[in-house]
Amino acid sequence: MGVPSGYVDAGDYWPRLLNPRPAYIVASGRRGGVLGFMAASWVMPLSEDPPRVVAALGVESHTLSVIRECGCFSINVMGVGDRDFVYAAGVVSGRERRDKASLLGAEFSWDTVSGCPRLVRPRPLGVVEARVWRVVDDVAEDTCLVVGDVVAAYGLEGLFTGRWWDLRRVRVLLHGAGRVFTTNSGVFYARRSV
Numbered sequence: 001m002g003v004p005s006g007y008v009d010a011g012d013y014w015p016r017l018l019n020p021r022p023a024y025i026v027a028s029g030r031r032g033g034v035l036g037f038m039a040a041s042w043v044m045p046l047s048e049d050p051p052r053v054v055a056a057l058g059v060e061s062h063t064l065s066v067i068r069e070c071g072c073f074s075i076n077v078m079g080v081g082d083r084d085f086v087y088a089a090g091v092v093s094g095r096e097r098r099d100k101a102s103l104l105g106a107e108f109s110w111d112t113v114s115g116c117p118r119l120v121r122p123r124p125l126g127v128v129e130a131r132v133w134r135v136v137d138d139v140a141e142d143t144c145l146v147v148g149d150v151v152a153a154y155g156l157e158g159l160f161t162g163r164w165w166d167l168r169r170v171r172v173l174l175h176g177a178g179r180v181f182t183t184n185s186g187v188f189y190a191r192r193s194v
């Protein structure tokens with residue numbers, strides 16, 4: 001790859017150029033009695049018609065195997081204050097630690113439309129619930145694309161207006177690299193276009 005003058009080659013670290021991006025907790029049901037949840041930042045809206053989301057999840061992750069079985073998942077939007085929890089959820093695997101949830105002090109509620117749990121402790125800023133439409137296996141060696149139909153979505157009162165985040169007040173957790181996180185700051189309006 002050519003590097004124009006004035007730029008630094010990212011090499012194998014190229015995904016970090018696309019950061020910071022929100023670091024979510026993706027949660028699903030239980031498999032073999034072990035709840036599936038993990039940190040995930042390779043997650044994004046896919047379409048509005050129909051409303052769909054997509055997540056690139058590691059083939060080795062316990063959470064992916066649970067999602068395949070349960071057919072649903074929740075995307076929990078976290079605040080910057082919960083970076084320790086999110087980081088831990090991203091380095092501990094339910095494959096080795098059957099007690100991942102209690103180890104991390106995570107609590108979930110099953111009062112959902114999708115049928116899969118949402119995180120309640122630590123309390124997320126918002127939740128998008130989805131039912132699996134398709135898991136695409138043949139996109140890469142290390143990840144699968146999990147495509148889900150959005151069936152419910154809600155944000156915390158006082159921070160989410162029903163249409164957008166109140167960016168003066170909300171502090172969404174964004175991942176930089178490794179243990180380094182950041183958050184949004186300031187509100188900047190683009191000029192009205194012609």
Ligand SMILES: Cc1cc2nc3c(=O)[nH]c(=O)nc-3n(C[C@H](O)[C@H](O)[C@H](O)COP(=O)(O)O)c2cc1C
Pocket residue numbers: 023036037038039040041042043056057058059060061062063064086087088089090091092093094095100143175
């Ligand atoms: C901030 C952060 C973001 C992450 N994002 C992703 C991601 O988008 N996709 C992924 O497969 N793994 C991601 N990971 C790694 C998984 O969370 C990690 O492999 C986790 O241990 C899997 O847990 P599980 O085996 O219990 O499902 C991320 C880790 C961190 C710390």
